[in-house]
Amino acid sequence: MTGFAALLTRDLRLVWRRPGDVAVVLAFFVVATVLFPLGIGPQANILARIAAGVLWCTALFASMLSLDRLFAADYEDGSLDLLLLAPWPLELAALAKCAAHWIVTGLPITVLAPVLGAAFGLEGGALLALAATLLVGTPTLSLTGGLAAALTLGARRGGALLALLALPLCVPTLIFGAAAIETLMTGEDLLAHLAILAALALVALATTPWAMAAALRQAGE
Amino acid sequence: MADLHFLANPARFRRFSQRVMPSLGFATVLAFAVGLYLALLQSPPDYQQGETVRIMFVHVPSAWLSMGGYALLAVLGASLLVWRHPLAALMARAAAPVGACFALVCLATGSLWGRPMWGTYWVWDARLTSMLLLFFLYLGHIALSRAYDDPDRGDRAAAILALVGVINLPIIKFSVDWWNTLHQPASITRLEGPAIHPTILIPLLWMAGSFLLLFILLVLVRTETEIDRRRLEIAEQSA
Numbered sequence: 452m453t454g455f456a457a458l459l460t461r462d463l464r465l466v467w468r469r470p471g472d473v474a475v476v477l478a479f480f481v482v483a484t485v486l487f488p489l490g491i492g493p494q495a496n497i498l499a500r501i502a503a504g505v506l507w508c509t510a511l512f513a514s515m516l517s518l519d520r521l522f523a524a525d526y527e528d529g530s531l532d533l534l535l536l537a538p539w540p541l542e543l544a545a546l547a548k549c550a551a552h553w554i555v556t557g558l559p560i561t562v563l564a565p566v567l568g569a570a571f572g573l574e575g576g577a578l579l580a581l582a583a584t585l586l587v588g589t590p591t592l593s594l595t596g597g598l599a600a601a602l603t604l605g606a607r608r609g610g611a612l613l614a615l616l617a618l619p620l621c622v623p624t625l626i627f628g629a630a631a632i633e634t635l636m637t638g639e640d641l642l643a644h645l646a647i648l649a650a651l652a653l654v655a656l657a658t659t660p661w662a663m664a665a666a667l668r669q670a671g672e
Numbered sequence: 673m674a675d676l677h678f679l680a681n682p683a684r685f686r687r688f689s690q691r692v693m694p695s696l697g698f699a700t701v702l703a704f705a706v707g708l709y710l711a712l713l714q715s716p717p718d719y720q721q722g723e724t725v726r727i728m729f730v731h732v733p734s735a736w737l738s739m740g741g742y743a744l745l746a747v748l749g750a751s752l753l754v755w756r757h758p759l760a761a762l763m764a765r766a767a768a769p770v771g772a773c774f775a776l777v778c779l780a781t782g783s784l785w786g787r788p789m790w791g792t793y794w795v796w797d798a799r800l801t802s803m804l805l806l807f808f809l810y811l812g813h814i815a816l817s818r819a820y821d822d823p824d825r826g827d828r829a830a831a832i833l834a835l836v837g838v839i840n841l842p843i844i845k846f847s848v849d850w851w852n853t854l855h856q857p858a859s860i861t862r863l864e865g866p867a868i869h870p871t872i873l874i875p876l877l878w879m880a881g882s883f884l885l886l887f888i889l890l891v892l893v894r895t896e897t898e899i900d901r902r903r904l905e906i907a908e909q910s911a
Contacts, residue, residue: 598836602829606819615815616833619808622801662836665753669828 454539455547462551473517473555480513480560484567495572502571503581503632507625510560510585511592515617517556518596519603519610521548526604526670535671545663546656549590549597557589573632580632580641587648588628594655595620601666624651680758682899689892696889703882710875725872727785732860733880734778735803737887739841741771742806744891745813746838749831759895761827762902764834765817766894770887772810779803790854798847799855802840809837823905 466473487505488498525531534544564585565578573581599617603609631644679685711729718725745764752760782800783793794800817823817830848857859867866873 602816602833603819605825606816606829607821608819612812612815612819615808616812619805619812620836622805626801658836662832666829666832669825 454537455543458534458544458547459551462548463554466551466555472520473559476513476517476556477559477563479516480509480563481567483509483512485570488571499572502568502573503577504629505571506564506568506581507585507588507629510564510589511618511621511625513560514552514556514589514592514596515614517552518600518617519613521552521597521600522604522667522670523600523609531667531671535668541664541667542660545597545601545667546660549593549659549663552597553590553593557585557593561585561589577632577635580635583645584628584631584648587645587652588624591624591648591652591655592621594652594659595624598659598663598666601663601670604666604670624648627651682759682762685759686896686899689896693889693892696885696892700882700885700889703878703885707875707878707882710878715872715875721789724785724788727781728872729876729879731778731781731785732876733883734774734781736880737883738771738775738778738803738806738810739844740884741767741774741887742810742834743838743841745771745834749834752827752831753835759899761817761824761831762898763891763895764813764827764830766898767891768810768814768817768830770890770894772807772814774883774887775803775807775810779807795854797853797855798851799844799853802844802847806837806840806844809833809840813837823902 484506487501487509491497491501522531525534535541537544561582565573565582568578568581596613596617599613599620602616603613606612627644627647631641631648633639634641634644679688707729712726715726715729717723744767748757748760748764748767751757752764779800782803786795787793813830813833816833817826820826820829845858845861847853848855860873860876868876
């Protein structure tokens with residue numbers, strides 16, 4: 452576990468020294484979300500209707516933006532080779548990097564989204580539900596995105612290919628996350644959707660570290 | 673397992689393929705002739721849908737084969753990663769575009785069938801969405817395997833992707849049971865047995881068999897081409 456903690460603190464410290472990298476991603480999240488009312492029109496009922504879906508989609512896109520640098524920086528300067536030789540499991544290292552990605556991208560998005568949701572006209576209960584679904588759903592985005600990042604390490608057109616791979620795998624999270632906010636209007640069970648989101652996160656947690664480690668191993672050869 | 677090792681040698685695979693291909697081609701043509709006769713001429717029109725029900729004879733086999741093709745990609749991926757079977761990567765490269773085409777045919781024929789039957793070309797229900805996801809997974813597999821200068825890296829990355837995406841297959845199969853979908857529920861592959869009449873079931877099975885033979889034929893031909901392409905790449909690199 453010390454390896455996990457060491458790698459996690461290292462990544463967080465790196466981001467702390469260069470906060471601009473993460474700030475750009477969050478700025479993109481805000482700007483892209485703001486485009487939708489400007490493009491669709493300011494009618495309040497339409498905006499309130501699409502708010503959950505728009506915020507989830509832009510959260511997905513913003514996560515994708517920071518993902519191709521997840522392993523690429525270590526791959527280029529040789530840290531990945533050291534990680535491959537390290538005494539702790541590569542699966543834990545991959546998990547540590549995804550955890551760092553979630554802390555610097557997923558958590559801020561979860562905090563920012565209710566603020567933007569209020570701009571879309573969502574009510575208090577819906578804002579809370581939005582934050583809850585993002586809190587449970589963004590770890591899945593970090594994990595599956597990390598898997599796509601590991602698979603496309605060193606590929607040509609890596610950024611676009613990463614999005615092509617990650618977005619289909621993230622679709623169940625998107626569907627249940629956005630649908631969870633709808634339940635407040637339709638009266639269905641919000642907790643059921645949150646439970647499914649949590650299940651998706653647990654499945655991702657149980658499977659992606661091994662797939663990521665396999666991808667990182669054959670990238671390091 | 674002995675057969676897999678028997679065909680691991682590319683030259684022996686090519687000899688096997690060349691021997692099998694003429695009879696396979698003949699069988700495919702024959703199967704299609706019988707199947708198309710049964711499906712288009714002999715089977716009865718549906719009492720509700722009329723003649724448009726005949727789209728099913730292309731739509732359902734395409735769906736089965738696109739899912740089977742992805743299962744094949746997953747098996748080949750496991751074979752490559754676990755046993756390092758030399759031809760697994762080449763066959764995966766060959767089979768992925770064929771499976772993707774079947775997925776596209778399934779989506780297109782389903783869309784054309786949906787217009788007269790449901791009144792809409794598309795609906796975002798569970799089965800159609802998961803089938804569309806399968807098509808995107810195929811595209812991802814094709815793109816990923818060709819994204820690297822070193823073909824081995826691309827093959828192994830695509831193998832991992834195939835194994836991760838296989839979770840989509842049970843989702844597609846059971847989506848009509850788990851959710852209220854516009855797409856009709858399972859009527860053939862059920863525990864209680866098929867629910868459709870033999871006059872439609874028999875032509876459907878014939879067409880499915882014909883498409884399966886076509887799939888095998890296309891994959892064998894394309895695998896031979898991939899062997900040649902890989903040989904050419906190696907020769908160019910060492911020249």
